[in-house]
Amino acid sequence: MNHDHGMAPTSQSTNETTGMHRHKMMMMMHMSFFWGHNVEILFSRWPGRCGAGMYALALIFIFVLAFVAEWLSHSRLIKPGSSNNVSAGVVQTLLHATRVALSYLVMLGVMSFNGGVFVTAVAGHTLGFLLFGSRGFKKNTESLLDGNTSDSDVPPMSC
Template identity: 50%
Template sequence: MEGMNDGHMPGMNGSTTTTTTPPPHHHKMMMMHMTFFWGTHSEILFSSWPGTRTGMYALALVFVFALCVLVEWLSHCRFPAKPGVASRLLRSLLHALRMGLAYLAMLALMSFNGGVFLAAVAGHAVGFLAFANRGAFGKPEEAGGPGPYAGKASAALPPMSC
């Protein structure tokens, strides 16, 4: 350490302190919301998407809605549980797809945009109405019949598992 700036580390006596300025940025930083807000100017999932155009914002809401309907469909699909590695692998891949899409919906909700929140809730509600217990207008399962809710009342909510 001796011999370096009279026994001092650079920056210790203030005489050798150098300041660096960050390079100039040519893009505007967008404020990150930490509470719900209403507006069409937000970023959902990707940088600069949907941008400032109202039509793209509406498309983003439709995307989030469809994403949540798809998550509900995958949650209520019944695939035959056949013995074998291929069947188990297919079910595992479908589960991974469902979880990936659910996490994608959660990330969209983290934009804290009120419209995105309402689109996600509406998508889950419509998906549940359409696909739970054979759909809104279908014949409900018989208690004790095949399916994930065997032996349970047909009007019961699906089990919550964490």
């Protein structure tokens, strides 16, 4: 029974000048979801075949990326009465760039098509939204009553 999940190594002949053949092992990319810890996430050979411990570390990394992206989406780091609009605008722009970069890293991790990475990314976004974006843990609901729906420094992401 084949347990390589469709990632069979292929050999490649590449020395055209001397006519000699050398074989190079290449990993094929998954094009459907699979379960297993032999996967590359974000970086070449990471966690790869380093074992379940490195796979767990990679999942924790993806979870933290998704969680921090949600925190940035719903945080108020700039004080409302900020006197310098230019510096506040620069900070908002840097926060937005950081949030987008984190979101793209999570997306690239999910594109590994590993089921564990997908579930971990969704869990990170879910917990982040529960703690920072939902009404469940809000200290103050007055902003909703006043009609002020902007409760973060960074505008909401749109697709």
